Amino acid sequence: MAIKDFRIYMRIGHRYVGYFMAGIMLVYALSGMLLVFRDTDFLKHEQQIHKTLAPNLNQEQLAKELRMRNVELKPQQGTLYSFKDGTYNTATGEVNYTVKKLPIVLEKMNNFHKSSSKSKLGGLNFLFGSTLLFFVVSSFFLFAPNSKMFKRGMAFVAVGAVLSVVLLMV
Numbered sequence: 001m002a003i004k005d006f007r008i009y010m011r012i013g014h015r016y017v018g019y020f021m022a023g024i025m026l027v028y029a030l031s032g033m034l035l036v037f038r039d040t041d042f043l044k045h046e047q048q049i050h051k052t053l054a055p056n057l058n059q060e061q062l063a064k065e066l067r068m069r070n071v072e073l074k075p076q077q078g079t080l081y082s083f084k085d086g087t088y089n090t091a092t093g094e095v096n097y098t099v100k101k102l103p104i105v106l107e108k109m110n111n112f113h114k115s116s117s118k119s120k121l122g123g124l125n126f127l128f129g130s131t132l133l134f135f136v137v138s139s140f141f142l143f144a145p146n147s148k149m150f151k152r153g154m155a156f157v158a159v160g161a162v163l164s165v166v167l168l169m170v
Helices: 003-035 059-066 104-111 122-139 148-169
Strands: 045-052 074-077 080-083 086-089 094-101
Touching: 003 104, 003 122, 059 094
Parallel strands: none
Antiparallel strands: 045 094, 074 080, 080 086, 086 094
């Protein structure tokens, strides 16, 4: 197979894989932009939660049960203790607290980025990453290496790579 034929196949592959991935990239891009605001209350709503847990839990046990970090129990009166956004009764195990959550659709979009190899989205994220890698490699075959467009593209590649490394190091 000649280089020219290979370049044509790469262009065709680049085009159709791009069409295939457009929807996934749209959702991934929007959810990635949303993750920038994860440390704020942007688009979040409060939800009151009332549970009964085991009585006499210590701070670490309570944090684990509630899936919260840094739960610091402060005595209020008798067996009632307070922590950030809630209370815990050590005698009855009753806990009342407030959490701030994104709407369910946005929460699911955030989970798109947080998946691991054991997650049901792990395969989709691997597919997404591998197709992005294909886009990177196939883009080098869109133009002849000695063309002006290819050389200009290489300059953009260099600027993008340097910018990424600089931002990672800051």
